[in-house]
Amino acid sequence: xxxxxxxxxxxxxxxxxxxxxxxxxxxxxxxxxxxxxxxxxxxxxxxxxxxxxxxxxxxxxxxxxxxxxxxxxxxxxxxxxxxxxxxxxxxxxxxxxxxxxxxxxxxxxxxxxxxxxxxxxxxxxxxxxxxxxxxxxxxxxxxxxxxxxxxxxxxxxxxxxxxxxxxxxxxxxxxxxxxxxxxxxxxxxxxxxxxxxxxxxxxxxxxxxxxxxxxxxxxxxxxxxxxxxxxxxxxxxxxxxxxxxxxxxxxxxxxxxxxxxxxxxxxxxxxxxxxxxxxxxxxxxxxxxxxxxxxxxxxxxxxxxxxxxxxxxxxxxxxxxxxxxxxxxxxxxxxxxxxxxxxxxxxxxxxxxxxxxxxxxxxxxxxxxxxxxxxxxxxxxxxxxxxxxxxxxxxxxxxxxxxxxxxxxxxxxxxxxxxxxxxxxxxxxxxxxxxxxxxxxxxxxxxxxxxxxxxxxxxxxxxxxxxxxxxxxxxxxxxxxxxxxxxxxxxxxxxxxxxxxx
Amino acid sequence: xxxxxxxxxxxxxxxxxxxxxxxxxxxxxxxxxxxxxxxxxxxxxxxxxxxxxxxxxxxxxxxxxxxxxxxxxxxxxxxxxxxxxxxxxxxxxxxxxxxxxxxxxxxxxxxxxxxxxxxxxxxxxxxxxxxxxxxxxxxxxxxx
Numbered sequence: 001x002x003x004x005x006x007x008x009x010x011x012x013x014x015x016x017x018x019x020x021x022x023x024x025x026x027x028x029x030x031x032x033x034x035x036x037x038x039x040x041x042x043x044x045x046x047x048x049x050x051x052x053x054x055x056x057x058x059x060x061x062x063x064x065x066x067x068x069x070x071x072x073x074x075x076x077x078x079x080x081x082x083x084x085x086x087x088x089x090x091x092x093x094x095x096x097x098x099x100x101x102x103x104x105x106x107x108x109x110x111x112x113x114x115x116x117x118x119x120x121x122x123x124x125x126x127x128x129x130x131x132x133x134x135x136x137x138x139x140x141x142x143x144x145x146x147x148x149x150x151x152x153x154x155x156x157x158x159x160x161x162x163x164x165x166x167x168x169x170x171x172x173x174x175x176x177x178x179x180x181x182x183x184x185x186x187x188x189x190x191x192x193x194x195x196x197x198x199x200x201x202x203x204x205x206x207x208x209x210x211x212x213x214x215x216x217x218x219x220x221x222x223x224x225x226x227x228x229x230x231x232x233x234x235x236x237x238x239x240x241x242x243x244x245x246x247x248x249x250x251x252x253x254x255x256x257x258x259x260x261x262x263x264x265x266x267x268x269x270x271x272x273x274x275x276x277x278x279x280x281x282x283x284x285x286x287x288x289x290x291x292x293x294x295x296x297x298x299x300x301x302x303x304x305x306x307x308x309x310x311x312x313x314x315x316x317x318x319x320x321x322x323x324x325x326x327x328x329x330x331x332x333x334x335x336x337x338x339x340x341x342x343x344x345x346x347x348x349x350x351x352x353x354x355x356x357x358x359x360x361x362x363x364x365x366x367x368x369x370x371x372x373x374x375x376x377x378x379x380x381x382x383x384x385x386x387x388x389x390x391x392x393x394x395x396x397x398x399x400x401x402x403x404x405x406x407x408x409x410x411x412x413x414x415x416x417x418x419x420x421x422x423x424x425x426x427x428x429x430x431x432x433x434x435x436x437x438x439x440x441x442x443x444x445x446x447x448x449x450x451x452x453x454x455x456x457x458x459x460x461x462x463x464x465x466x467x468x469x470x471x472x473x474x475x476x477x478x479x480x481x482x483x484x485x486x487x488x489x490x491x492x493x494x495x496x497x498x499x500x501x502x
Numbered sequence: 503x504x505x506x507x508x509x510x511x512x513x514x515x516x517x518x519x520x521x522x523x524x525x526x527x528x529x530x531x532x533x534x535x536x537x538x539x540x541x542x543x544x545x546x547x548x549x550x551x552x553x554x555x556x557x558x559x560x561x562x563x564x565x566x567x568x569x570x571x572x573x574x575x576x577x578x579x580x581x582x583x584x585x586x587x588x589x590x591x592x593x594x595x596x597x598x599x600x601x602x603x604x605x606x607x608x609x610x611x612x613x614x615x616x617x618x619x620x621x622x623x624x625x626x627x628x629x630x631x632x633x634x635x636x637x638x639x640x641x642x643x644x645x646x
Contacts (some may be wrong), residue, residue: 050613050622051613051616052543052613052616052617053617061547062543062544064549072602286627287629288629312625312627313612313616314612316615316625317608320593321590322520322587322590322608323519323520323522323585323589324586325590326520326521326586327521327528330521330529330615331529331624331625332626333625333627334626400596
């Protein structure tokens with residue numbers, strides 16, 4: 001029976017944006033670090049290019065874990081080294097200043113998100129990961145048409161900034177960049193941390209944190225085989241601290257399985273979204289260009305529009321019809337463009353361990369509000385207008401109960417004429433936050449301004465769950481910046497403690 | 503969750519039905535598509551709810567001739583074009599339960615179809631290769 005029995009200064013649960021950044025900072029400061037990842041380590045060459053194999057290898061539950069509510073919203077999460085950074089498009093946005101000020105003034109997080117300190121952290125990350133704006137040559141037909149549509153409607157479009165400095169436009173971010181151009185954590189901060197002395201255990205599922213009194217002293221869980229069956233036990237001790245960075249869904253699950261309550265799992269937020277597809281007379285060739293290369297941020301309307309070159313499987317499933325009509329469209333897949341709206345929803349949900357599951361299995365309750373659905377409608381209407389403005393012959397807004405195929409720009413008005421309910425749309429939630437929110441008041445937060453879990457010692461949450469609100473922008477960079485700050489302070493604090501003890 | 507033999511027969515007929523016409527299947531042609539492999543993967547790797555949903559979707563679609571047209575047949579017993587028409591109605595059905603389950607079947611079908619390199623090539627999704635540059639004919643000099 002395989003087992004893992006190990007010890008280090010810091011034990012980090014998860015290798016996504018939060019965990020890998022914490023490992024990068026702490027190992028860089030000379031601390032011993034163990035990284036625990038539930039999924040496998042996937043060499044880029046081994047990642048299947050088709051979505052069936054790709055999702056099986058790298059997606060949690062093949063993307064089928066969904067929220068509970070009026071309709072299931074699939075939660076797209078990575079489960080492999082790199083976490084969701086290994087399946088996302090590498091979009092980089094600094095924490096917006098209005099959000100930073102809100103967190104400072106209302107939630108007492110001034111030290112954590114201090115303007116200068118956070119800016120320095122972002123600078124360092126951007127330098128190390130080669131953050132750069134997507135050049136027009138890599139917008140591809142999908143991004144170029146979105147730029148054309150935005151310009152025609154006078155919308156504030158721009159090239160997306162990404163962590164893919166050597167992008168060749170393979171449009172395969174979801175399946176894992178075949179050129180290792182995208183600097184997801186599996187090709188950047190995890191290997192860097194290992195070079196700095198960190199140890200990585202994969203297929204290592206953490207079920208709970210072990211305490212002595214209120215002090216976290218390690219984690220316990222299971223060793224899994226390739227089929228995710230338990231083949232052994234895991235016990236890893238932490239000399240200084242346990243850092244939970246398992247995602248906004250799994251971190252609260254681990255903490256609640258460990259007996260913690262309060263605000264743990266209580267204020268889950270997200271940026272759900274859906275896509276509009278357009279058909280063009282000329283080839284669009286979504287298979288070339290950055291997976292996401294162009295965007296239209298409409299912050300005051302709480303929506304963000306993005307070009308989205310998904311794999312053909314997802315496009316095929318999104319095209320209307322069956323039989324001859326569907327086949328005709330499928331044989332012209334190079335003529336379609338696809339753009340998405342993401343909504344900064346006001347809905348608040350909650351996360352719990354699944355009753356009949358084990359380990360990281362989660363149950364997420366989440367119901368978009370009426371105001372959220374009006375914003376989604378705003379996005380669908382705007383995207384449909386942009387599609388026609390860019391030259392689309394047909395537009396598929398994807399709103400059940402309304403016209404499936406629009407062939408005239410005037411028909412977009414039909415989309416505006418009624419309110420939508422969530423079940424009319426095929427929405428997906430990929431940006432997840434705030435399930436262990438940070439704040440200075442333990443009555444309203446799960447972790448403090450140093451990201452330490454209230455009421456415990458030696459236990460931290462360093463991932464999207466600690467971000468106390470959703471932000472309206474892609475979260476990876478904000479997660480990394482905030483975790484960088486917290487990990488730097490933790491590293492200094494522990495070095496001071498060991499120096500004074502000596 | 504293992505499907506029974508009759509459920510597997512239904513599943514194969516339903517998934518092939520998405521791209522079927524009475525004149526054959528122009529997309530699949532002579533390619534081999536492992537529909538059941540995709541369904542098995544979805545059942546095994548997805549959540550228990552997804553596996554249950556897939557099974558419910560198969561039963562619902564299998565009995566579409568009955569609840570849609572009052573005919574005592576299962577979907578594998580009707581003509582391909584009719585099968586496709588029923589599935590088209592299901593994916594745009596006014597009831598979310600029907601529409602949602604049919605969409606799960608359609609997604610699983612798309613995963614199976616694109617898993618086949620031959621089918622994938624027929625969709626033209628991948629960028630067409632740049633025309634190959636012809637090598638310039640060598641000019642040989644008599645004098646050299």
